[in-house]
Amino acid sequence: MSDEILPCVPGLFDQSGGAARLHGSRCASCRTPYFPRSAECHNPDCGGSRMEDCSFAGNGVLWSFSVADFxxxxxxxxxxxxxxxxIGVVDLDCGLRVVGQMVDPPSALRVGDTVELVISELYHEDGKAFTSWKFRQLAAAAAGSE
Ligand SMILES: [Zn+2]
Known part of the structure; x- marks a missing residue:
């Protein structure tokens, strides 16, 4: 077991209060979500420039995925x-499309799976565990497969 658990990148995500959350931003004009935070809106149809900090959480749908074999x-x-x-591309129900590592083995995944945002250990170093955001199949989690 590791003594200390740290985020791989401070300030990008957290799990305080139990639920995993990504810290991004939203355009105040067109509501386009960004993760990580963006200083300006990149929507070509939007002339707005005021950004608001925003946290993203919850479930989503696996839009596509790729397998890192090396x-x-x-x-x-x-x-x-x-x-x-x-590595999955997930459309969160809150409107954000985000890339993240999948907890489940590649052979278990299907495009269209319902997944949840989780904070999970990414690697270990010097007795510390470093975490990142990942996605986990809801059905697989319920079945207890890992
Ligand atoms: Zn905008």
């Missing part, structure tokens, strides 16, 4: 031995 290059870190994992 270790990521530096500066990415991972636990050895490397285990292939899926």
């Amino acid at each position: 270790p990521p290059p530096p500066p990415h870190r991972y636990d050895k031995p490397f285990v292939p994992y899926a």
